Amino acid sequence: MTAPAIELKGISKSFGPVHANKDIDLRVEKGTIHGIIGENGAGKSTLMSILYGFYEADAGTIAVDGTVVKIKNSDQAIALGIGMVHQHFMLVEPFTVLENIMLGAEGGAFLNKGRAAARKELERLEREFELHVDLDAVVDDLPVGLQQRVEILKALYRGAEILILDEPTGVLTPDEADHLFRILGQLKAQGKTVMMITHKLREIMAITDDVSVMRQGEMVATRQTAHTSVDELAELMVGRHVLLRVDKGPANPGAxxxxxxxxxxxxxxxxxxxxxxxxxxxxxxxxxxxxxxxxxxxxxxxxxxxxxxxxxxxxxxxxxxxxxxxxxxxxxxxxxxxxxxxxxxTKFQARENTILGYQREAKFGQGMFLDRAAILETTKAEMERYDVRPPDPYLKAANFSGGNQQKIVIAREIEQxxxxxxxxxxxxxxxxxxxxxxxxxxxxxxxxxxxxxxxxxxxxxxxxxxxxxxxxxxxxxxxxxxxxxxxxxxxxxxxxxxxxxxxx
Amino acid sequence: MNKQLPGWVDFGLLPILNLLTAFLIAGLVVVAIGENPLEAVGHILFGAFGYGEGIGYTIFYTTNFVFTGLAVAVAFHASQFNIGGEGQAYIGGLGVGLACLALDSTLPWWGILPFAMLGGALFGGIWGAIPGYLYAKRGAHVVITTIMFNFISFSLMVYVIVNFLKTPSNMAVQSRTFEQSAWLPKLTWLDGLVPGIAGSPANVSVLVALAACVFVYILIWRTKFGYEVRTFGANPEAARYAGISTTRVVVIVMAISGALAGLMALNPVMGEQNRVFLDIPQQAGFVGIAVALMGRSHPLWIIFAALLFGMLYQGGAELAFEMPSINRDMIVVIQGLVILFAGAMEFMFRPMVAKFFAGEAA
Known part of the structure; x- marks a missing residue:
């Protein structure tokens, strides 16, 4: 039995009073595709950032290939063979593919020698992993799917054995996503390890070998993908049973x-x-x-x-x-x-956001003044009707979770x-x-x-x-x-x- | 990052920490000169608060800084950096002066005051609204245009005073002195409480300044227009979404900002010198930037910040008098340090303090 590619033990990380990660254990086997799912704010990105050296964990250990390591910055992560493909690409758009990949690994003060070496190495990588991109194309001209391939190449060029992908399909068409999955399959076949963060359950089922579910900063379960279902994963993510299908009758269109x-x-x-x-x-x-x-x-x-x-x-x-x-x-x-x-x-309180776009309506104040009591009443009523949590009209919008922020917006627009x-x-x-x-x-x-x-x-x-x-x-x-x-x-x-x- | 800190930390502890740092460094400079810093502090405090006339001067300077601080703060709420308070106050002084010169033989001071306020606010307001319009319509940055308008105002005022207002018999570049009945009354009614205050230039315009604070509070936090201003300042995209017109918000806000700066001229023109003269604002327009920064653009905190700078101005003069080796320029250094730490580097201690409180909460 070989040592796991990555083994996390007891990882904890707090930001002030917020426990982003609580005592996380995770074991990622070599040569597998491991999915990490969870709702927004469950702590997935924090965990990956710890792995990539953006943050340092408050407690816990990281072992790569069975050796306990300290990762203080992304250079160390790269040296350990960890590569990351960010959700928002970190590419210099007016540069060519080759220039982007060399950036930070130029191999000396003059570019010529490094460029020739990089081209040779990249052509080898492209062949090996079927990751074809024109090295002389300007990144700006490439479709999103190809830009992502550049990011993957960039990580591989730096010797990545473990590839972390953060929400990789958010910007892709279904077709491009399928292509990405084929590439990931190829990487796996060549012995690389892939970790994929996503909130799309279907992708997890389609591509991963194992899946770990995070909820509120904790690792709640790890399953073999073959032995779980979309329904079980959804329930693990939310902590209760959820209805994934929307019940609706036929439409009755009018004028x-x-x-x-x-x-x-x-x-x-x-x-x-x-x-x-x-x-x-x-x-x-x-x-x-x-x-x-x-x-x-x-x-x-x-x-x-x-x-x-x-x-x-x-x-x-x-x-x-x-x-x-x-x-x-x-x-x-x-x-x-x-x-x-x-x-x-976002820096306004919830009650102030209740009137955004409707600030001049007579119901929110006669003449030039705001009727603060009426606004507060409206906010309270909307918060109750739309189950906004916490139902605190004085809380700044920035401090609500994404879902509750969205409820505030939707409530405001619908209630007019x-x-x-x-x-x-x-x-x-x-x-x-x-x-x-x-x-x-x-x-x-x-x-x-x-x-x-x-x-x-x-x-x-x-x-x-x-x-x-x-x-x-x-x-x-x-x-x-x-x-x-x-x-x-x-x-x-x-x-x-x-x-x-x-x-x- | 954890952004929530208790209110008293944000508004009390952090400014005080910044202030202490500024004083500490200023103290080191005093030591380097070879004087005792504690003694220097003593002179500043005594000069500012130790006797009636000193208190009067502190109030006088504070009044100026409240007006200019409010002016900068109002513009801040729409994320406009109005550094033209100096020019707006100067031009406002012309408005105040013209009202007094026109009416001083027919009306008593309280009859003239509304016209003087109108004149100051109107002139200053126009001087602020033009850069606002240029920004909204042409994209010219307010920082650039307002500072240019300062220079324009300096030249314009010399031209106007020399060519239209100066009395031929007088060599000084200033208008004739207003009739005494037009002078704003000194704070004589406080003389029983603070003996000697009537001998200082402090006058009833301090009450106008306090009223202006109430006005700004209501405008920004209680009116629909204030809501639109804050929305635009915090998130221009959300303002566009909410149907808020950039032109309307920026032009009106800059006009109000300029009007507040223009009102400042009441204090020196109608309350102290009683004539139109050169360099009416005497840097108060620039100090207003520091006051607004330190006062977090809130009228209540602006009063305290203005008082601090009023104290430094008046106490600093006393210090320069008592300790000749610390000259007027040293006082400017101290004021500069306060501006540096309280204004430009106001967030320097924030991460540390935030960490401390986070640690305590955990």
Whole structure:
């Protein structure tokens, strides 16, 4: 029996009063793919950061290949053969692939010699692991999937035997994700060890040999993937039984409430972000927009919300809300894609966030003054109705968990009783328990006759909630599919292949 | 990182730690000169609070710093760094002076005061709003434009005084003195409590300064506009999402900021010199930046921070008088150290203190 690639014993780490990791034991066997799952804030990233030398553990030991080691910085981690592929790539975009990989390992003050050696070594690695990338391509020109391959190559070039991947599929199309899994399989076949952090249960089932579940800073279980199920893992993650499927009846669409026609958006740099987009959303239905992020969804949401520029085309809302000069689109609720950047002022208390975007409504104060009592009442009521925890209106928004922050935003937008609701990434960074509640709420709203436009990069979410699916690619709508469409059908459109082309 | 610290640590302990460090280093400088630092502190404290006239001067300087501190603070809430308080106060002085010159033979001081306030606020407000407009419409950074507007104001005021306000019989570059009935009353009603205060330039504009604190508090934390200002300052993207207009917020905030700085001129123009003269603000516009930083842009803390700088100004003058080897420039060094530690390096001790409290909580 060989020593495990990595063995953690009793790892603990606190940030002030927060125990990010509590007495963690973990054993990762050599030549396996080991998944680590857990909700946001469960401590996965902290644990990996300890392993990669970003943080030092307060207590506990790390053993690599059976030897107890101290990892104080990432240089030491690299020297021990640990490589990391971050969720957000650490690449210099105007540099070529080769230059990026050499960065920090140039091999001397002059580049020429190092460059030739690096090229030779990389060509060998590419052959060995079937990781083909053009070494002279500029990173900026590469699609996301290939950029990720550059990151993997970078780690291998530095002699990584153990590869840590942090949420590797968040930015990939299903097709690209499949390709990544093939690469990981190849790495495993060559004897490398892979640790993959994710919150997507399906990926764990598809690719890993073993899986460890974290919850609230503790390692709650390790299972052989072959001997567990999605349901068991979900239950371990949340600590209780969860409903992964959304129960919903058939839609009952009524009159058109939101009508987008010929919408084109050109950004500041003159790049066309949205090309001639047209669709309707009817009362009582959820229309889902699927697509890999960055294909025009953000621009679409902002244009509909009336806060982004429109080059040509029209957005028409059929609402009977009064016209208010200060509100871009009365009668429209908008849950923005990024709650930290847009949906909340994180340093404001919860009660102050209750009125964001509605600060001039008469119910929150007559004349120029704010009615603080009314605002507080509204916050308390919303917190109770949407089960925001802790239900403390004075707590700063930054101090709520992702799921509870999202509930604050959703509660605010829904409670204004809009006719049309546009929702961006409603469950991004939200834990499984809260996802369930948010999904149920959206279905309820649909059934109460609201028109809902849902934008999400989570294909499962789109398929579970939508009554019609529109797929976006490069700023265009590639086609419309029923919710019964297979993942492959949606995936093809997401990667820009139209149905008729696929058939050829 | 653990960001939550008890309020008294953030607003009490940390500023005091910063202040002590500044004094410690200033004390070392005093030692290097060959004087006893404790004695120097004694002179500062006595000069600032030891006798009626000294207290009056401290109040006088404090009044200036409250106005300019509030001016910087209001702009801070919209994340605008208004360092043009000096110019806005100077131009505001013209507004105050013109009101007094026009009305001093017809109205008593309390009749003129509203017009003087209006004049100061209007002139200072316009001087602040122009950089605000340039930022909102043209993207010109407020730091650059406000500092340029300081220089413009210096030249403009010399031009206006020399060409329009100076009395031909007088060599000094200043306007005629206002009729005595237009002078803001001194704090004579406090003379029983603090004998000698009536001999200082302290005047009723200190009450206007306190009223301005209340005004700023209500504006920022109780009005819809204040909410929009804070939203814009904390997260411009969220402000865009909430339908808040950048132009509206920035221009109005900069106008209010300039108006507060302009009101400062009441104190020296209508309360002390009773004429329009050269260099009305006397650096108070710049001290206001430190006051706002130290006071965390909150009116209550700004009062205390302004008092600290008022004390350093007045006590420093006393110290320079009592210990000739510590000249006026040394006082500026001490003030500079306070600004350095309380303003620029205000977060230096924060991680250590946070660690200490985290350790205690664990």
């Amino acid at each position: 058109v409430k939101l009508s987008v026609s010929g919408l084109t958006v050109v950004d500041e740099l003159g790049v066309t972000r949205l090309k001639n987009v047209s669709f309707d959303v009817r009362q009582g239905e959820i229309v889902g927009i699927a697509g890999v992020s960055g294909n025009g969804q953000s621009e679409l949401l902002e244009a509909i919300a009336g806060i982004g520029p429109i080059a040509s085309g029209e957005v028409h809302l059929d609402c009977d809300a009064e016209d208010t000069p200060w509100r871009p689109r009365p009668g429209l609720g908008h849950v923005p894609e990024d709650r930290h950047k847009m949906g909340l002022v 009783d809009p006719d049309v609701l546009i929702v961006g990434q409603p469950t991004r960074g939200v834990d499984v328990g809260a996802i369930e509640a948010i999904h149920r709420r959206l279905i309820e709203l649909r059934d109460s006759g609201k028109a809902i436009l849902l934008v999400s990069v989570e294909l499962d979410e789109i398929r579970a909630l939508s009554d019609r699916i529109l797929v976006m690619f490069a700023g265009e709508i590639m086609g419309e599919l029923p919710p019964t469409a297979t993942e492959r059908e949606v995936g093809l459109l997401m990667s820009g292949v139209r149905a008729e082309e696929a058939a050829e």
